Amino acid sequence: MGEGTLWREERNGSPADQAAERPQAVGVPRFVTAERRQMELRPCDLDSLLAPTHRARAIWDIVERLDLAAFYASIRARGAEPGRPATDPKVLIALWLYATTEGIGSARELARLCDEHDAYRWLRGGVPVNYHTLSDFRTGYAQALDELLTQVLAALTKAGLLQLKRVAQDGMRVRASAGKSSFRRQPRLEQCLDLAREYVAEVKAAGAREEGGRQARERAARERAARERAARVDHALEELEKVKAMRAQQWGGKRSQGEPRASTTDAEARTMRMGDGGYRPAYNVQLATEVASRVIVGVQVTNAGTDGGQAEPMLTEIARRTGQRPAEYLVDGGYATEVSVEQVSRQGITLYAPPPHPKAIADPHAPRPHDSPEVAAWRQRMGTTEAQAIYRDRAATAETVNADLKTWRTLDRFLVRGMRKTLSVALWNVLAYNILRWITLAGAPA
Numbered sequence: 001m002g003e004g005t006l007w008r009e010e011r012n013g014s015p016a017d018q019a020a021e022r023p024q025a026v027g028v029p030r031f032v033t034a035e036r037r038q039m040e041l042r043p044c045d046l047d048s049l050l051a052p053t054h055r056a057r058a059i060w061d062i063v064e065r066l067d068l069a070a071f072y073a074s075i076r077a078r079g080a081e082p083g084r085p086a087t088d089p090k091v092l093i094a095l096w097l098y099a100t101t102e103g104i105g106s107a108r109e110l111a112r113l114c115d116e117h118d119a120y121r122w123l124r125g126g127v128p129v130n131y132h133t134l135s136d137f138r139t140g141y142a143q144a145l146d147e148l149l150t151q152v153l154a155a156l157t158k159a160g161l162l163q164l165k166r167v168a169q170d171g172m173r174v175r176a177s178a179g180k181s182s183f184r185r186q187p188r189l190e191q192c193l194d195l196a197r198e199y200v201a202e203v204k205a206a207g208a209r210e211e212g213g214r215q216a217r218e219r220a221a222r223e224r225a226a227r228e229r230a231a232r233v234d235h236a237l238e239e240l241e242k243v244k245a246m247r248a249q250q251w252g253g254k255r256s257q258g259e260p261r262a263s264t265t266d267a268e269a270r271t272m273r274m275g276d277g278g279y280r281p282a283y284n285v286q287l288a289t290e291v292a293s294r295v296i297v298g299v300q301v302t303n304a305g306t307d308g309g310q311a312e313p314m315l316t317e318i319a320r321r322t323g324q325r326p327a328e329y330l331v332d333g334g335y336a337t338e339v340s341v342e343q344v345s346r347q348g349i350t351l352y353a354p355p356p357h358p359k360a361i362a363d364p365h366a367p368r369p370h371d372s373p374e375v376a377a378w379r380q381r382m383g384t385t386e387a388q389a390i391y392r393d394r395a396a397t398a399e400t401v402n403a404d405l406k407t408w409r410t411l412d413r414f415l416v417r418g419m420r421k422t423l424s425v426a427l428w429n430v431l432a433y434n435i436l437r438w439i440t441l442a443g444a445p446a
Contacts, residue, residue, distance in 0.1 A: 046125060047122070049119075050118060050122050059123075065155070071089035087129060087133055089137070094123045095124065095134070098119065099113070100431075100432035101435075103410060104410070107131040110131070138424065138425070140424075142420050150321045152431065152435065153295070161438070162290060162293050162297075163292060164297065166291040167297060167318065168288070168291055168393060168397045169286065169298075170287060170401075171285060171287070173282040174283050174284075174414055175413040176266050176269035178263045180281065204223060240262040244260050266417040266418065268418055269281040269283060270282070283422050284307075286298075286302065288317075289397050293437065294437060298318045300314060300423075301422050307334035309339070309340060310335060315329070315349070328390065329350070330391060330397075332353065332354070332394065336353035336354070336378075338375050341374055352391045353382070354382060367379055411425075411429050
């Protein structure tokens with residue numbers, strides 16, 4: 001056997017030289033190009049699009065276990081009565097839960113994914129959806145979502161995955177859907193209201209002279225927009241009175257700096273100091289998390305700029321949802337007013353929070369002459385090494401959960417307005433987070 005039969009002789013020279021050695025091609029070159037008008041028949045089995053361990057399947061399995069009667073109660077298509085069948089609420093719930101776990105908070109984006117992404121197509125299951133339906137459903141069932149969260153917590157407790165021993169509470173300020181320039185003082189708001197009412201009257205008068213279907217529709221749209229504008233300004237004036245009352249309570253009758261203002265875009269939003277030190281319109285989302293399981297057991301949305309006085313209402317909500325109160329409660333110093341310490345302690349709950357440390361006081365853990373027995377016991381307790389070790393669980397639990405919802409879910413900024421709608425969005429985030437914890441704690445693949 002010759003050497004040439006085992007090894008090919010390496011060719012020398014450039015590619016151009018090698019091409020010159022090959023025989024010259026004759027005729028027009030042949031190639032396959034794109035043909036987009038060709039009809040194709042593609043068999044589509046939605047169930048084969050997702051792996052058996054896909055997260056969308058796990059979320060759907062959990063949704064099927066829940067009692068969704070509150071969502072079905074509002075469907076008007078009944079029996080043999082005329083009307084188009086409604087979209088199954090179970091499908092919409094699963095779509096929003098999965099979208100929230102993926103950080104999708106836009107109804108338009110979710111509608112697009114329902115046509116293009118296999119996981120959303122599988123959850124949709126051929127049901128027609130559009131962004132109007134998705135948007136209305138997301139914010140139209142606040143009470144039903146609240147009950148759904150209670151169901152999830154009950155299921156976790158029954159499965160032994162949630163034991164309410166130690167709970168940490170923390171709040172985060174979420175940017176509101178309003179601009180700083182939308183906040184106006186009372187004289188300007190009253191002027192805006194007069195102008196809005198005059199415009200409503202002008203539109204109505206112009207509509208009486210118009211004829212034709214298209215003109216009537218346009219006039220109705222203008223009139224509706226004018227009424228909504230007037231209603232927003234009127235709501236801002238109502239909220240302005242609440243701001244005045246809150247300031248009077250905080251400042252003890254003393255005049256605070258600056259006149260109170262309210263937003264004509266989102267009247268219930270308040271200007272708050274954010275994490276970066278700046279001041280912007282926002283809502284204060286309060287979350288309570290069980291330390292061992294890292295399951296959120298309480299959620300509230302307020303427009304209070306501080307955390308003071310927020311501990312006791314959250315404990316009341318936890319008791320309403322779970323039927324019990326935690327044995328230990330961890331909060332930061334902003335919650336630890338003397339009134340809150342007394343209220344929490346009288347419920348048989350051990351409070352862990354750092355006491356204030358004024359410069360004039362050498363030992364912040366020493367009882368003071370005016371302290372009640374509950375406050376004195378709290379100060380002494382926080383001076384022990386054991387209590388300080390327990391308190392370290394607060395940052396490791398509450399702050400990381402808040403960061404998860406803000407970074408990976410959709411609580412970085414509210415795209416809706418008003419307390420009811422912002423609470424709905426917060427509940428979707430908490431439900432999605434708790435369901436992911438359910439999947440993890442139960443050992444199911446996600």
